[in-house]
Amino acid sequence: MGFTKRIPEPLSATRSRFAFGEYDEVIIDGISYRPSESNEFGYTFRRTDLLSVAESFTHAMLSQRVNSGEIEHRRDAFLPDHAKRRLNLPTQELSALSLKQQQKAKYHESLIRAFLEMEAEGKVKRTEESVKAALAEIKFRASKYLSVPSEGDPFPAHGNTMIVPTKISASRLLKRVAAFRRDGMAALYDQGGQGRRSRRLGPDELALLARTVRNYLTMEQPSVAQVVEDVDNAFIAENLRRQELRKREAAGEKLGESTRPLVTPSRETIHLAGRKLDPFEVDIARFGLEEARKRNAPVGKGLELTRPFERVEMDEWQVDVMAPLAESGIWSILSQEEKSSLGLEEGKMARWFLTAAECCTTRCVVAMKLSRSPSKRSAMQTMDMIVRDKGVWADAVGAHSPWNMSGTPELIVTDCGSAFIDFDTRVGATDLGINIDAGPAGMPEFRARIERLFGTMANNFIGRLTGRTFSNTVVKGDYDSEARAALTAEELSEALVRWVVDVYHRRPHAGLNGETPLNCWNRLVGRYGVAPMPALGLRRRALGTRLKRTVSKKGISVLGIRYHSEVLARWFMHNTEKEVRVRWYSEDLGAIAVELDGKWIEVPSVFERFHGERAQTWMLAVREVRASVAAQKKIDQEVIFNAMTRLREINANAIARQWLFVDDYSKERIAELEDRYLIGFEVDETPDTLRLYPASDGLGIDLPTAPSVTQPERRARDPVLAAPNHASHAAGAPNAFADPDADWSFGDK
Structure with missing residues (x-):
């Protein structure tokens, strides 16, 4: 029995124009390009190394x-x-x-966010006197942001503990606010004095200049050009006077008085x-x-948007429906721990929260x-769902319309x-190239479009479902939400997708x-067009789970999957400190990102077959295989991969519907x-299994050591070894990392 080739996720039939x-x-195949022309057929790019x-x-x-x-x-x-600006900003992803x-960037961002929040409320101005007067409240508000746990925290807050910043001056805060408004999050990361210059x-x-x-x-x-000329003339006149x-x-x-010659400011300095x-x-x-009053008076015209994805609003909404957590479809093969991880408690009614994002220009749910x-x-x-093609979700529920709204x-x-x-x-x-901004607290009108979407859902979608809830007891009357609840959690996710794709987008x-x-x-x-989605490696580093792992001679193991590469092996040989930072992406188990000496590299799985696999499919396969061969210490890789293929084929749509739930x-x-689940669980990673092959003349068998059977002939006859994703299938020398106990060395060791 051979391996089944990994089938990629289905994409929407209608593709986005980027x-x-x-x-x-634009970097294609490692070559840097710059857009030159475009039309309805495509783009013309010029290489940046050879402009011709x-x-x-x-x-x-x-x-x-x-x-x-x-x-x-x-x-x-x-x-x-x-x-x-790139001279002064980090050259790699912030994460x-x-x-x-x-840690330092989070500290400064908490203070900046608190200042901007108070500025929007009219409680502080961008002057040192105003900031000094409000500094105590700024620090208190900053604790709201600083106390939310994140990767860089030396001592994360627990329970009701609040972390309040202490060291900050009004002048330094104003400088950081100005830098943040100009360069965003990147301005908060200290680059060790890079790019600084004296005035x-x-x-x-x-x-x-000010006068x-x-x-x-x-x-x-007067025009700006006239003012620039006035400044130049003023400096010339002053320097002539000082010369006398x-x-x-x-x-x-x-x-x-000073007779020092004055330095004439540049045009850019005058503009600033x-x-x-x-x-x-x-x-x-x-x-x-x-x-002046007419020019600065607030108006009710609203946002002026022209392009798709120019502005996306994202918010959370408590779904007004009770769903019994009955087992159906994929739920019947989940363990109790897996159901709990998805928020499923058997036999209980549940309310759900929907985190949704809407393109404000087109009103599409993305x-x-x-x-x-x-x-x-x-x-x-x-x-992550915003930037990806959502054809797999639409296909899973049998939607008739495409859900191809994706991009950055x-x-x-x-x-x-x-x-x-x-x-x-x-x-x-x-890191994904997206500006993200939090509107003023308690002012939903600044996110009017997503709020309107939730209102439409409540009236046109939830209103048609049994088991809906109401905002108050007067409206509810004698309606018993729990008694009338008939929609399972899985059916709720299917109904949401169908309503958005086939009803809301077409109305x-x-x-x-x-x-x-x-x-x-x-x-x-x-x-x-729209900006294309970020590459898989960038999504892994930006959105992946932040872990720490110890490197061994076998590489790095996460959820029972071993990752190794020649670069990692060389690093292991020459470093005494073996713990490293890791980014693990549940949507693709084919590789992990690992930080080695301050640089992030991609380390692939020793099995190419994990490319494109999701963590949920892998864990379902592990549980099923462990139950069937509990006494076996090492599990043959074919057994594992065939179990994953079988799960996907039998429950493809059910698994895809589950993707709407937060893992x-x-x-x-x-x-x-x-x-x-994974203590003592080991996949047999032996590159080649001992096999007996029919003799070339049809009589008897050829032993594996017989010179009559060459390695290419052996691969051609064996469907497992001939499969392109077999672990030992590679051009040239055998892969030393496929067998952790194999003898290998490097020539320049």
């Missing part, structure tokens, strides 16, 4: 390469301002930096000085008080996750719930002037699973 900007960098070389790719080719993880997209990489840097302009230059820039504040409404003073000083006259002027004061000086209580895991798994959003707006203000969540979003939407969300998405994606694969649960 958008690349003029200053973006251009290559064309159709939209279908780009879509296929994005889905297979062969394209890396770096938004605005060649933008001049971004290029300058991959050291734990000490994570060229002294107090005399700054004073003259002259105010020439802009006149009713004559130096001559008088040389003649013996005592003047009592102009931007520091109060906008309302500028409008009063240039246009008068009445016009992600949904069900959980018994919101958490960091629900937020990060919803974010430009901005995600959330509320101030603990799941969204979690530091690891925010760092993960930043005319008032906010789109009667257009359906599906048509709006297809129309705008055809016009503007608990925290480091604590991984440790529990390893202790409960």
Whole structure:
């Protein structure tokens, strides 16, 4: 019996058209490109190493390469301002930096978030006097963010313990706020003084610059170019005056003032000085008080959005329905521990929380996750669902419409719930190239579109289900939610997907002037495109479970799967400290990310067959195999892989429907699973099994040592060895890491 080839997840029939900007960098097959032209057929890219070389790719080719993880997209990489800032900012993903840097960044971010929160409420201004007066409340509010557990915490808060920041000055806080508003999360990571420079302009230059820039504040409404010219002329005149003073000083006259020549500021410095002027004061000086009031008065027009994924709103909602946790479909083969990890308690009624994300431009639902209580895991798994093609979810429930809305959003707006203000969540979003912002607390109107979606769900979807709940007892009347509950948890997830994909996306939407969300998405994606989804390796590092593991000569083991590579083996030979940081991604067990000497590398599983496998399928197979061959110490790899294939074939749709539920694969649960199911569980990793083969002449057999059977002939006859994903199937020399007890060495040891 041979191995069954891993079948990739089904994608939506309708593929997204991806958008690349003029200053973006697109890396295909390790080659750096810059977009040159585009039309309805595809893109033309120019290589950044050889500007005369251009290559064309159709939209279908780009879509296929994005889905297979062969394209890396770096938004605005060649933008001049971004290029300058990269000198001062980290060169790798923020989540991959050291734990000490994570700790410092979280400390500063908590204070900045508290300041911005109070600024939005009008309780503090960006002046040192105002910050000093509010510093006590800023520190207290910062404890809300600082006390949420994250990877870099030296001593995580427990229970009701609050961690309150102590060391911060008003001036330093204002500087960090300015840097954060300009460069985002990356500005919070100290780079050891990289890119710092001394100020060229002294107090005399700054004073003259500030006086002259105010020439802009006149009713004559001079242009910026005129102000720049005024500044240049002012510095020339002042330097000529100081030149005359130096001559008088040389003649013996005592003047009592500085005669040092002034450094003329650059055009960029003048522009920055102009931007520091109060906008309302500028409008009063240039246009008068009445016009200034009109220009700065709040209006109710709302957001001006044009592109898909320009803004995504994400929030949590307690689903107004009671679901009996009956066993059906996949639940019948789950263990009690696995049901508990999904929030399932047999025989009990349950309320569910839905974490959802909506594209504000097209009103399409781009992600949904069900959980018994919101958490960091629900937020990060919803974010992961946003960037992925959701065809597998739609196919699992038999939806008639595509659910192909995927890509990298430009901005995600959330509320101030603990799941969204979690530091690891925010760092993960930043590493994926997504700006994430928490709106003011207690003001849902700043997330009006997602709030409206939940209202629509409550009225048009939940209202049709038995077992629904109500907001108060007056509305509820004599309705008994528990007695009328008939929808299982699995059926609830199926109904949600069917309603979103086949009903909501196809129904005319008032906010789109009667257009359906599906048509709006297809129309705008055809016009503007969307940024492609992040590569698998980046998702693993940004969203994966943060673990620590000890490296042995067998490599690294997570949930009974062994990971090894030549790079890891070399590192093991030359380092005494064997503990390393690991990122483990439950959606793909084919590799893990490991930090070695400050750099993150991908370490593959010793079995290629784990590529694309989910953790839930693996654990189901482990439990089934252990029950059938309990007395066997080593389990043949074929038995394991065939069990996984059988589970997928029998329960493919049921397993896919389960993906709507938030999986608990925290480091604590991984440790529990390893202790409960995987102690003494070992997959037989012997590359080649002793076999007997029919003789080439059809009479008798050939012994494995007989020279008449060559290795290529043996592979061709044996369906297991001939399979492309067999562990020992590789060109060249045998893989030393397939057998941990094999003798191997390196030539340059």
